[in-house]
Amino acid sequence: MKKKDIIDIEIKDLEFPAKGIGFYEDKKVYVKNAVVGQVVRVCIQKVRKDHAEGKLMEVVKPSLVETKSFCSHFGRCGGCARQTLPYEEQLKIKENAVKKLLEEANIKGYEFLGIEKSPEVYEYRNKMEYSFGNEEKGGELNLGMHKKGKFYDVVTVDECKIVDEDFNKILKEILIYCRANEIPLYNNRSHEGYLRHLIVRKAKKTKEIIVNLITSTQMNLNLQELVEKIRKLSLKGHVVGFLHTLNDNLADAVVPDETKVIWGEDYFTEELLGLKFKISAFSFFQTNSLGAEKLYSMVLDFMEDAKDKVVFDLYCGTGTIGQIVAKKAKKVMGIELVEEAVQAANENAIMNNLKNCTFIAGDVFKKIDELKVKPDIIILDPPRVGVHPKALQKIIRYNSPEIVYVSCNPKTLAQNLIDLQEAGYQVKKVKCMDMFPHTPHCEVICLLQRAER
Ligand SMILES: C[S@@+](CC[C@H](N)C(=O)[O-])C[C@H]1O[C@@H](n2cnc3c(N)ncnc32)[C@H](O)[C@@H]1O
Numbered sequence: 001m002k003k004k005d006i007i008d009i010e011i012k013d014l015e016f017p018a019k020g021i022g023f024y025e026d027k028k029v030y031v032k033n034a035v036v037g038q039v040v041r042v043c044i045q046k047v048r049k050d051h052a053e054g055k056l057m058e059v060v061k062p063s064l065v066e067t068k069s070f071c072s073h074f075g076r077c078g079g080c081a082r083q084t085l086p087y088e089e090q091l092k093i094k095e096n097a098v099k100k101l102l103e104e105a106n107i108k109g110y111e112f113l114g115i116e117k118s119p120e121v122y123e124y125r126n127k128m129e130y131s132f133g134n135e136e137k138g139g140e141l142n143l144g145m146h147k148k149g150k151f152y153d154v155v156t157v158d159e160c161k162i163v164d165e166d167f168n169k170i171l172k173e174i175l176i177y178c179r180a181n182e183i184p185l186y187n188n189r190s191h192e193g194y195l196r197h198l199i200v201r202k203a204k205k206t207k208e209i210i211v212n213l214i215t216s217t218q219m220n221l222n223l224q225e226l227v228e229k230i231r232k233l234s235l236k237g238h239v240v241g242f243l244h245t246l247n248d249n250l251a252d253a254v255v256p257d258e259t260k261v262i263w264g265e266d267y268f269t270e271e272l273l274g275l276k277f278k279i280s281a282f283s284f285f286q287t288n289s290l291g292a293e294k295l296y297s298m299v300l301d302f303m304e305d306a307k308d309k310v311v312f313d314l315y316c317g318t319g320t321i322g323q324i325v326a327k328k329a330k331k332v333m334g335i336e337l338v339e340e341a342v343q344a345a346n347e348n349a350i351m352n353n354l355k356n357c358t359f360i361a362g363d364v365f366k367k368i369d370e371l372k373v374k375p376d377i378i379i380l381d382p383p384r385v386g387v388h389p390k391a392l393q394k395i396i397r398y399n400s401p402e403i404v405y406v407s408c409n410p411k412t413l414a415q416n417l418i419d420l421q422e423a424g425y426q427v428k429k430v431k432c433m434d435m436f437p438h439t440p441h442c443e444v445i446c447l448l449q450r451a452e453r
Helices: 087-104 165-180 224-232 289-302 320-326 339-351 364-370 389-397 410-422
Strands: 006-015 019-024 027-032 039-047 051-061 111-116 127-133 142-146 154-156 195-202 208-215 238-246 258-264 267-272 275-280 310-314 331-336 357-361 377-380 402-407 425-433 443-450
Touching: 006 027, 006 051, 019 039, 027 039, 087 111, 087 410, 087 425, 127 154, 127 165, 142 165, 165 195, 165 208, 165 224, 208 267, 224 238, 224 258, 238 267, 267 289, 275 320, 275 339, 289 320, 289 402, 289 425, 289 443, 310 320, 310 364, 320 331, 320 339, 320 357, 320 377, 331 339, 331 364, 339 357, 357 364, 364 389, 389 410, 402 410, 410 425, 410 443
Parallel strands: 027 051, 111 425, 208 238, 310 331, 310 377, 331 357, 377 402
Antiparallel strands: 006 019, 006 039, 019 027, 039 051, 127 142, 127 195, 142 154, 195 208, 238 258, 267 275, 402 443, 425 443
16 A cells, blocks of 8 residues: 555544544555445555555445435535434444543543433534635635635535524625625735634524624725624524624634724623623633533532532633532632633623632633632533643642543543543543534543542
């Protein structure tokens, strides 16, 4: 086997999150987004001593359980790679992948409580970050997602099924306006041009929407006409703010240099489990609101008794978990890196009439030293990279009897659990929560208790 060979292989296994594994001439071949049971045509891209990597070109034979895709963008859009699998099958795959990762990390002796379904399988997302681009060099302006397997190309996704119709209408209106006015696209290679990204966020419960257009500073465009068009759209929800973020960073990512409020507010409000949360433009908030209610209820269930207890909510975002727990606990202390999220967290606590919560801005690694109280329970909800090993050592030194770990990446969770287990914590319960139907991602909750010495 050599680079650029085209081969057909059957996918026999899966490596989390989305690498299908097949064999050719006794060599393991990894194929991103291939599903177990499929026969796939693959173009070999890398050949190493013990394995090869290939790009999926075509599904020659679907797996026996596969059905038709439900979205008109399937195949071109890079999202929702698992949509040809029935939802129950998707859940089974996620559950098994998590169990396998924990087994490989030698995490033992826990009760596995299965996987919970997302309350909605379609229209579940409350946030989309779209890119401006084109499908081929010099092609028509598009607004949507990166094309499957491509770094630069973008396909318009105005019929996306994991967001509701309001997202698609807003996307369409903005694209029509930008095309009609010939507003130049920002070119990610030459770094010239204007239009870069569009972020739309919509609360499930309050139906409030904020729209954030992200451009370079290379033009000075009056956005009032566009704002009026968006405000006049017939939507199920209502737009509460139109923002304009300036971003001259060279990376193809939304890095806000400055955000201006063109109209309305710079935040929207969502409700979870009876509490209200003001969410600012760039604050983290779970992308599946109804799923988040289930996830946070699971956190409450895992904390068998928080009454009169001091709880640390580390990596707290806008303080959602901490405030939901605060109804039961004596005191909640949260730490979060993004300053505006912390400000919102403290405002949210006041709005929710919770007097026992304090949220602090900064890196957990540094700020944890400033917490002078001793925690009875530590909640960890780190980003995908997991808890940094040095921060984890400080967390371990608090000697908290219980840790509830909420993870959006079972791979880094498994790594952190190895260290926690070594430090004397025992994993008691593990449960998965599917927050991201049709994708390979999965949220996992673990209860750890300090072993009796
Ligand atoms: C998965 S989110 C969890 C947020 C929150 N618990 C929730 O459910 O909405 C992870 C959060 O960690 C924050 N973060 C990332 N690195 C951090 C660090 N080193 N110290 C503190 N917070 C950090 C991110 O800004 C993000 O808000």
